[in-house]
Amino acid sequence: MxxxxxxxxxxxxxxxxxxxxxxxxxxxxxxxxxxxxxxxxxxxxxxxNPQRMLTSTVRITGGELPLLPVVSQTTLPKGRIMDCAEALRHISVEAPVKAGDVIAANILGLGVDIVASRDMDVLQ
Structure with a gap:
């Protein structure tokens, strides 16, 4: 023991x-x-089983800014955070986007959605 x-x-x-x-x-x-x-x-x-929230950005086309802030809806396994961040590097969305919109559903099969953390209007 x-x-x-x-x-x-x-x-x-x-x-x-x-x-x-x-x-x-x-x-x-x-x-x-x-x-x-x-x-x-x-x-x-x-x-x-350590868990962490993930906050990051994804590319957005046609938006007021080139990057859209995103966050995990709940915690993710700490050991998979970098894998999730890498997956987000390959995602691009089209403006407009509303805060709370799902950007990556069930990321890496972990049962957690990545959502927009702010509104992003179309560039005028």
Missing amino acids: SVETKQLNCIMCPMGCLLTVTLTDGAVTSVTGNTCPRGEVYARQELT
């Missing part, structure tokens, strides 16, 4: 609690230092 202790800062709220996580044989067995329940949820997920 191997017991390991890790420390990490919670990013779920502005408190930034210093969490101490105990892992026994690779499984989280305790989390301390959190001042709210979100800290424990964060620590367990961060050490077993």
